[in-house]
Amino acid sequence: MKKLFILLCFWQIPLLAQDLGGLKGQKPVTVSGGLNLGFNTYSNLEGRQRLDPFSWTISASPVISFYGIQMPFFFLINQQSQSFSGPFQQFGMSPSYKWARLHLGYRNLSYSNYTLAGRMFFGAGIDLNPGKFRFSAMYGRFQQASLRDTTRNTFSSLPSSFRRMGYAVKVGVGSSQNFIDLIYTKAWDEENSIKIPIAEGITPAENTTLGIVSQLTFFKKISWSTDIGVSGYTSDINAKDLTGTISLDSEFLKKLFLLKRSTQVGYAANSSLRFSSRFASLQVQYRLISTDYKSMGAYFFNNDVQEILFSPSFSFWQGRVNLSGSYGIQQDNVSKTKATQTTRNIGSLNLSVQPSAKFGMMMTYSNYGTFQNNPDRIIDTLKIQQVNQSLVVAPRFAWGDRVVSHSINLMSSYQNSTDYNTVSKQLLEFNNLFLSFNYLRNNMKQKFTISPGGIFIKNFLSYGNTQSMGVSLNISKNLKSFSNSLNVNYNQNYYKENANGYTFNARWNGRIRLSSKQQLSLSAALLYNKDLKFEARNFTEVYTQAGYSLNF
Known part of the structure; x- marks a missing residue:
């Protein structure tokens, strides 16, 4: 007998800007939220049974507000689990008053991309921004201590981990448009938080990072942003001290990082220079992350990436024609520890044309190439040299009036992947052609919409071409308190130019508005698949669903 599964009280308060200065205008306590009931049936007329014949779900999401501080809950009941689980709670709040803000409980803060970058923690933090002065600090737990559950399968249970604590400080000056911040973060594993499993061989780690983040704006059209980080990551704090000659000043490094034989010092930087005007813009971006860069x-x-990217854009004819593109070069082996270096060329071009309200077109071209610098020194099975290209053209037409409107959307795309490795090209090289057509007629007065369409897909593969052709029809009709829609699709499949089966599916959706806060939803679906080559893939399935929702 299946038991009840309850996931109770997923409690997280996403309040980021609760202004304590406005408490007088807030109601003391308010309750809002929603309640949802769902019932599903599944019938298999042919093929393997994949789902339960009947399932149900009850969920509620009440939100209790105390003087404007929102506390959302989540409550779910269904028949899927074998045990009772919960509660799991994450509570956090960030009240503010004028230029001060306090963070308490479960929070995530972002100081820079390479130091403290949105990592969830449980603790406390503060932001102080009086005038041009910028200050922020936090202290808390990044990770709870846990032991692997050896009673379960090894692959399905999480590895053991130490309790991880840390703090961070950010000091800067400036405004949201022009500023410079200095950041210091430190995090460590508490070795005595768990009894280390010998079989896992995990070790307590420690990490210190330094960061500089800045943004400068010149003449309102030129902006320059920089993000730099240096990290010392020690994977085993019990390892022997690092001795011998160090490339940088050893006394400086000893004061800055915990230098052990397991310590890796990494660096990262990202800088972007952007010029923007009414008709054109240009952005040049450089990114460099060393092989050993980590941050807790x-x-x-x-x-292990180095990249430079150019991104221009232009606007013509009062915004009716827009042209943008990008070209970049990306390389690995930043620390020069590999025998070869892999280079990727990244290029794209986008064109959007809208000469009138009746006609528009979008075109996109991209080219991505990957190759190694010394392919002659690599055995054939390991050579990497590939080029991927894609072209998309999508015109659209529209006409009609405020009562009856029509539109036609066309889309064609071609993708090509060329592999110059004689061994892997048999599996990785392909060409793909995609065509689609869709017509839409919408009658606003009758609240009636009909949309037929068609699709064609062909894959050119070394081991045999595949092809699919299909048609679709979507119809919807809305009444005062009742709306419903019907979607029908049919696809014919081919393999090596021979018919290989087809797929048919139809789905009806209905929604009844019982009141301003209540509604009832109904749906029924039929899915039929026929495969002429593999009989095990033949199936016929029927789904039904009924739901009730209440907003309070």
Whole structure:
């Protein structure tokens, strides 16, 4: 017998700017939110049973407001779980008064991309911005201590982790348009927070980062932004001290970082110069992240990358024609520790034309190339040299009046991937052609919409071409308190120019408005798939759904 699963009280207060100065105008306590009931049925007329014949869900999202401070809850009940779970709570608030703001509980702050970058923590923080002075600080727990659940499958349970604490300070001067900030962050694992599992071999770590963030605006048209970070990441604080000659001043590094044999010092920088006017703009951006760059104040870095990017844009004919593009070069092996260096050329071009309200067109072209600097020194199976191109053309037409309107949307795209590796090209090289047509007629007075369409897809592959052609029809009709729509799709599939089966699906959706705060939803769907090559892929399925929602 299936038991009840309850996920109770996912509680997180996303308040970012609660102004304590306005408490007099706030109601002491208010309650709002919503309640949803859902019932689903599933019938399999042919093929393998994939879902439960019947399922249900009850959810509620009440929001209690105390003097304007919102406390949202989430409550969910269904029949999927084998046990009772909860509560799980995350509570946080950020009240402010004039130029001061306080952060309490579960919060996330962003000082820069390479230091404290939105990492969730449980603790306290403060922002002070009187005039041109900028100050912010935080202290809290970034990660709870946890032990791997050895009673479960190894791949399905999370690895053990230490409790991770940290603090950060940001000091700067300026305004939102022109400023410079200095940032210092430090985080560490508490070694005694868990009993280290010998089988896992995890070690407590420590991290210190320094950052500089600035933005300057000149003549209201030129802006220059910079983000620089230096990080010392020690993966094992119990490792032996680092000795010997150090490339930088060892006394300075010893004061700045915890230097162990497991310490990696990394650097990262991002600088962007932008010129913008009424008719044109140009942005030049440079990004550099070393191989070893890590920060406990951020979730993820795409490191070992060096990139320069040019992005111009132009506007003509009073904004009716817009042209933009970009070209960049991206490389790895920043720290020169690899035998080869991989380079990517990144280019794109976008054109938008809207000469009148009746006609418009969008065109996009992109080219991405990847290659290595010394391919002759690499064995054939490991060579990387690829070029990916794509072209999209999408014209649109519209006509009619305020009562009856018509529109036609066309789209064609071509994608090409060329692999110059003689071994992998058989699997990675392909060409794709996509065509679609859609007509829409909308009668505002009758609240009736009809939209037929068609689609064509063809993939040119080395092991055999595939193809799909289909038609669709969407119809909707709205009444005073009742709206419904019908969607029908049919697709014929081909493999090596031979018919390989088809797919048919139809779905009806209805919605009844019972009152200004209540509504009832209904839907029914039929999905039929026929595969001439693999009988196991043949199935016929019917779905129904009924739901009730209440807003209070």
